[in-house]
Amino acid sequence: MSNESGKRDLKHFLGLAGAQLDHRLKQTEASEPYSARINRMRALAELIKEQVPANAETKNTRPPTGTVG
């Protein structure tokens, strides 16, 4: 396998894993308040995004009304 196709496969699988993790995160966040478990899941999700940078988080601001965006 060439280096380039290896990179493509890596991005594909990490993208897949990231999407599944995001889905799990949403379910967990809906059912419980922010916790160490969610923090670790978000950390892992960001680590994946660093490898697949098109989806990297750019904004995470608190709206003045306090609702989670």
Place this chain on the structure above:
Amino acid sequence: MQKRRILVLQLARLGDIYQTWPVLQALKRREPECELHLVTRSRFAVAAPQDGVVDRLWKLDTREVLTPLVDEFPNHDAALALLGGVCDELAATKFDVIVNLSFSPFSSYLVHEIAGESCEIRGYTRTSDGFLSIPDDGSAYFYAQVGPGKGNRAHLTDLFAHVAGVELTNEDWPARIDANACSGAIVVHIGASQLSKTLSWSKWMQVIKGLCREHDGNVVVVGSEEEAEIATQACAISGDKTPVNLVGKTTLGELFEIVRSAKCVVGGDSAPIQIASLTDTPCFNLSFSQVSLWETGPRAAGSRILKVDDEDSVSSERIVDETMRIVRGKAPSSNDVVRVPGRTVPYVETMPQAQTFEWELLKAIYMGEAFPAPPSETFILGMTRITEVNSLALDQLEALNRIPNNKTAAAILDRCDEVMEQIIGFVPEMSPIVRWFRTERLRIGPMKVADLVRATQAVHVRLSEVLRLYENPPEENGNDDVVLD
């Protein structure tokens, strides 16, 4: 008494790790008794200082953490367990201070995970409800104002020092390698982390050829194994003198020695330029538009920087000429070259570069200097529009004060942000103010909604104080009546 434990997180690449060295030195100089820990990624740990300044180096193996995910059926639990293991080990060390110089979302979650309750945190972390938390002013400045295309002119190393709460002195720049390899050579680094941050091999070939012709000493080409193929092409020169191709053949330690004993280092924005800052070797740095020369340029005395939009905008003859001018102690050929007088003094520009006004504005907002006179009528018009939007936002916050769940007011408030964004699209010179304002609002921590509205109001009031300055524009010499803390 137990030694204080300080952890520095630097999860970026080689160049960033080298730019962290003076900060590590300064932390140890200020607190010699402290136990200094450093976390880097395993892949880049080789760039961590080896001179004993760091008491413990932690290598974060992100590849290992991600491996269970690289499969058709990703095993998230296995990856989380691996990440959790690293977090638990770091948390168990019970650090007194954590300095996060990574500025990434991942690092912010990591810090939140490993910091104990009494730990002092500098750099990005997370609040108890998971939002980004920016506890110190240096990191808030970084969040709002740093990056290519923005007006910042504070160098990354200085910003790292600010975040860490240390002031750098000359002694913090280590240069402890005395070997004399490749003495007097011109060292050329042809690679970069991205191809768009360097020249093509064919252009480097012309540069290397010209340097071989002009320079009495050797021309040494350096780089990583991955760059070996293009280096072979770029070094394929016939003639009396040919370059010494060491690409892929040196360890980082040997590279330090080569750079240390060189007359000059030539290259784009990459690790050898940062190594040269540590060894005080002058550089000729080609700064491409993907990076900000002010933030990641060389620091060694006598270095020079040329901003390059793309490789067609600079000739190989010009690169050779400017390099030889550094080697021969001559002035630059043109006033578009930025000069580096020394490691602890700012760069000198002869011809004002782009975004000078934005930098003046940043110094006024963050460093208490005079606010600059408005650069144009458009700027004043833009400020008037932002004032109107801010006034509208303050009205909505007042409405929220009276009725906390006023949905109309909340919706209008959201639109105010959008309108501000559109205005700075038309008048980019105003963006430092808007970015500062947004970041200050972001720094408001979790609290009751009523308190949140009041805290947000306070930030909008501070914005209106700045905007008021430009209702009656300052004179040519600026206006230093308002200083933001």
